[in-house]
Amino acid sequence: xxxxxxxxxxxxxxxxxxxxxxxxxxxxxxxxxxxxxxxxxxxxxxxxxxxxxxxxxxxxxxxxxxxxxxxxxxxxxxxxxxxxxxxxxxxxxxxxxxxxxxxxxxxxxxxxxxxxxxxxxxxxxxxxxxxxxxxxxxxxxxxxxxxxxxxxxxxxxxxxxxxxxxxxxxxxxxxxxxxxxxxxxxxxxxxxxxxxxxxxxxxxxxxxxxxxxxxxxxxxxxxxxxxxxxxxxxxxxxxxxxxxxxxxxxxxxxxxxxxxxxxxxxxxxxxxxxxxxxxxxxxxxxxxxxxxxxxxxxxxxxxxxxxxxxxxxxxxxxxxxxxxxxxxxxxxxxxxxxxxxxxxxxxxxxxxxxxxxxxxxxxxxxxxxxxxxxxxxxxxxxxxxxxxxxxxxxxxxxx
Numbered sequence: 001x002x003x004x005x006x007x008x009x010x011x012x013x014x015x016x017x018x019x020x021x022x023x024x025x026x027x028x029x030x031x032x033x034x035x036x037x038x039x040x041x042x043x044x045x046x047x048x049x050x051x052x053x054x055x056x057x058x059x060x061x062x063x064x065x066x067x068x069x070x071x072x073x074x075x076x077x078x079x080x081x082x083x084x085x086x087x088x089x090x091x092x093x094x095x096x097x098x099x100x101x102x103x104x105x106x107x108x109x110x111x112x113x114x115x116x117x118x119x120x121x122x123x124x125x126x127x128x129x130x131x132x133x134x135x136x137x138x139x140x141x142x143x144x145x146x147x148x149x150x151x152x153x154x155x156x157x158x159x160x161x162x163x164x165x166x167x168x169x170x171x172x173x174x175x176x177x178x179x180x181x182x183x184x185x186x187x188x189x190x191x192x193x194x195x196x197x198x199x200x201x202x203x204x205x206x207x208x209x210x211x212x213x214x215x216x217x218x219x220x221x222x223x224x225x226x227x228x229x230x231x232x233x234x235x236x237x238x239x240x241x242x243x244x245x246x247x248x249x250x251x252x253x254x255x256x257x258x259x260x261x262x263x264x265x266x267x268x269x270x271x272x273x274x275x276x277x278x279x280x281x282x283x284x285x286x287x288x289x290x291x292x293x294x295x296x297x298x299x300x301x302x303x304x305x306x307x308x309x310x311x312x313x314x315x316x317x318x319x320x321x322x323x324x325x326x327x328x329x330x331x332x333x334x335x336x337x338x339x340x341x342x343x344x345x346x347x348x349x350x351x352x353x354x355x356x357x358x359x360x361x362x363x364x365x366x367x368x369x370x371x372x373x374x375x376x377x378x379x380x381x382x383x384x385x386x387x388x389x390x391x392x393x394x395x396x397x398x399x
Contacts, residue, residue: 043290043311043318044254047297053308053321054334058399061347062381065390066103069095074391077342077349080125083147084349084393085132087123094123094132096149101393105149107132115151117143122163124223126170135164135175142173157195165221165228167243174228174241176219192219192230194245223343224285236260236279253279253309255296280306284340284348288314289398291340291348305338310398326352326360329371335378336394344395352392357385 063084065071073090083104086095093108109116117136124133126144131152134143142155142164157164157175164175174194222229228241229250236258238251255261258277280293290311298306301322308321323338324331335352342349357363362382365371373379381392 040250041311041316042252042254043309045256045294045296045307045309045318045320047300047320050297050300050320050322053310053319053324054331056310056319056398057334057336058397060334060336060375060378060397061395062378063097063099063101063393063395064381064384065097065101065393067388067390068103069093069106070388071095071390074341074351074353076123077351077393078123078125079342079344079349081130081147085123085125087120089120092117092120094120094134097393107134107145107149109143109151112139114154115143117141124165126166127168128170131170133164133166133173135161137162142175157193159193161193162219163221165223167228167241168226169243172243174221174230176221192221192232192241192247194241220281220283222283222285224290225287229283229285231279231281231283238283251290251311253292253294255279255294258296282339282341284343286343286346286348288312288346289348293339308339326356326362329373332362332371333373333375333378336396340396347395347397350394350396352385352394354385354387354389354391357382357392358387 071086071088071091073088074086075089076087078085078087082099084097084099086097088095091108092110093106095106096104098104110118110120112118117134118138119136120134121137122135124135125131126133130147132145132147134145136143137160140157140160142157144152144154146152155173159177161175161177164173166173172194174192176192219233220229220231222231222238230239230241230247231237232239236253236255237249237260238253239247240250241247255277258279260278277296278294280295282293284291290309290313292309292311293306294309295306297320298304301307303323303325305323308323310319310321311317312319324335326332326335337350337352340348340350362371363385366373366379366383373382385392
């Protein structure tokens with residue numbers, strides 16, 4: 001099936017002050033097509049081939065986070081050079097913890113001044129300098145902070161965007177445009193922009209069909225193994241964003257009866273239903289595995305939870321898993337949380353919320369001897385979690 005792209009050349013203007021990079025947008029639209037043959041891998045799903053995820057777990061590390069700074073909402077976790085940077089979108093802060101879970105520093109600069117953000121929507125680490133980038137979607141800018149938490153400079157993107165990721169160079173940023181928030185402007189037509197803010201003079205924007213309204217699908221930018229992946233809204237395909245601002249096919253998740261296949265050729269807006277199968281925007285890739293989630297076959301899950309897709313890049317093999325159940329003593333031995341929220345080298349970052357530990361009465365069951373965990377590190381970590389504690393960070397590695 002054709003994946004229709006709209007691309008436009010954008011012109012870059014750099015401010016004279018050195019403190020802020022300004023990007024303005026314009027240009028004519030040209031049309032490009034990504035054919036199905038351009039997709040490198042097709043990942044097929046088979047609901048008759050569910051496996052036990054515990055059989056593929058090599059290790060789980062449990063990291064209790066210091067309660068000196070409480071996390072309201074663990075929106076995003078980025079690991080860099082011994083530190084976990086946690087975006088708390090609810091409170092509007094970025095907290096840094098070391099590998100033992102000790103609190104190191106915070107960035108909390110809400111406001112409308114030049115060194116402040118209105119809403120911290122996403123974060124990233126610049127690959128060369130190690131600086132922290134904060135996407136302020138309401139302020140239409142990216143704020144750059146040093147590892148010491150001090151503000152350095154801004155990148156004014158000129159539109160409301162929801163996510164930003166830096167490529168191999170500190171000077172090339174890819175960000176997602178928010179079509180709804182940019183209504184009435186030419187940029188409401190586009191979903192993704194690739195901007196140079198330093199040593200290159202190009203920019204490009206793309207949009208993929210369909211253009212429907214509804215509940216299914218979302219944009220996603222994924223920092224994979226040495227590359228950046230883009231998941232368009234409603235799409236079951238993932239694309240690689242190149243250093244030259246190109247967009248090439250990487251994976252197609254072949255989900256039976258998906259909303260993308262069903263409505264791709266529609267020209268009118270439709271309301272997609274919750275029952276429509278979809279690929280969620282929670283996608284993570286390291287050198288060996290791609291982890292993704294779908295509601296395909298969730299009716300086969302005893303708890304009705306979404307399905308975990310694990311694609312083994314080494315063996316070109318796909319595995320489907322039900323999520324582990326913390327109420328099951330057998331599953332609890334390997335429990336690392338319900339879904340991946342970040343990548344750390346050859347492992348995946350997950351978390352276990354205090355509400356799960358409390359609602360399952362895990363502390364009480366351990367103290368009463370109703371469950372006896374062989375994994376003493378996990379048992380110790382659970383016993384240290386209270387209702388008002390921070391989430392328990394976990395690092396899971398697969399065989």
